[in-house]
Amino acid sequence: MPEGDSVASVAERLRPRLVGEVLRDVRTRGDAPVIALVGQRVLALETHGKHLLLRPEHGPSARVHLGMYGRWRRFEPGVRWRRPRRTASLILATDAHVFACFRAHVELLRGALPERDPSLVHLGPDLLVEAVDLERVVARAQLDPQRPIxxxxxxxxxxxxxxxxxxxxxxxxxxxxxxxxxGEVPPDALRGLYALAARLMRANVGARRRVTRGIEAGEPPWRPGTPRTYVYGRAGRPCPRCAATLRSARRGELKRVTTWCPRCQPEPGEATNSRGAS
Ligand SMILES: [Zn+2]
Incomplete structure (x- = not known):
């Protein structure tokens, strides 16, 4: 599933092959050439969270969001594709390379400053940036104290x-x-949570496969052949810490599947009760 680290990894791979190069062909779904970008030199390839921004020397920037299932592929120039080209959300061709992304959301940003585009301006600080403003993140997180973490x-x-x-x-x-x-998570813990997310994501930029285990100090190192996550995608299996059965539910505003250990991650009320009992 594409998250900030995967988008940063894509940008790392594409940058040396695209930045400074002239776009000989650009197509979006429907296979019509994007006239405003053909012949333009690529100035920069930037990421902000899960968004990738291609900035040409002149003309509109292209914003790519991979959503839940989007992916990038590289093709040899002049080689016939096995699938129709119109299935690609975006095709970028230089003299030496052809890149295409599939099942992605692509948009051309017409404004002079793409970072001020409505699609990007609401985004919080990018956790993959070297000096993240965690105070700003915590302040934003606390806006509605009732929201589940x-x-x-x-x-x-x-x-x-x-x-x-x-x-x-x-x-x-x-x-x-x-x-x-x-609202029940102390600010220090909240700051720590985002710092932790940033560390785990940074450790995975450029990695072939995402591994979240064994990155934090004190956690046993990850060994190939063993699970790459602690709880994600492991509902019904034993908790790596206490062996209780991991639980999952479709929760929250986004109705995404959440997996957690009912014993290591007790409900706030339960934690108080168990402390009171001991
Ligand atoms: Zn547990």
Whole structure:
């Protein structure tokens, strides 16, 4: 599933082959050439959270969002495709390379400053940027204290880049139930949660496969052949910490599947009760 780290990885791979090159052909779905971009030199390839921004020297920037299933592919120039070209959401061709992305959302941004485009201006700080303003992130996260922390983590207006994988994993590492109201999470813990998400994502930029285990200090190193996540996608299996059966539910405003350990990540009320009993 494309999250901030996968988009940053794509940008790392594309940059050396696209930046400074002239776009000989650009097509969007429907296979019509994008006249405004053909013949333009690529000035920069930027990312903000899950958005990739291609800036030409002149003309509109292109914004690509991979959604849940989008992917990029590289093709040899002049080689016949096995699937129709019109199935690609975007095709970028230079003299030496052809790149295409599929099942993505692509939009041309007409404004002079693409970062001020309505599609990007609402985004929170990008967690993959070197010095993330975590105070700003925490302030944005606390706007509605009743919202479950699981939904807040996925809200791109709070911080850009976190998807369902990282949201599930950081909540497990922090021992927080996904439905804990964000107002009940102390600011330090909240800051720590976003810093943790940033560390896990950065560790995965450029990686062939996303691994969230063994990155945090004190966690046993990940070994090939063992699960790559703690809880994400592992509902019904034993918790890696306490062996309780991991639970999952479709929760939150986005109705995304959340997986958590009912014992390591107790509901706030349950945690109080168990402390009171001991
Ligand atoms: Zn557990």
């Amino acid at each position: 699981g939904s807040v983590l996925l809200d791109q207006r709070v911080a850009a880049g976190i998807g369902n994988v990282y949201a599930n994993e950081v909540l497990f590492l922090a021992r927080l139930a996904p439905h804990t109201p964000v």
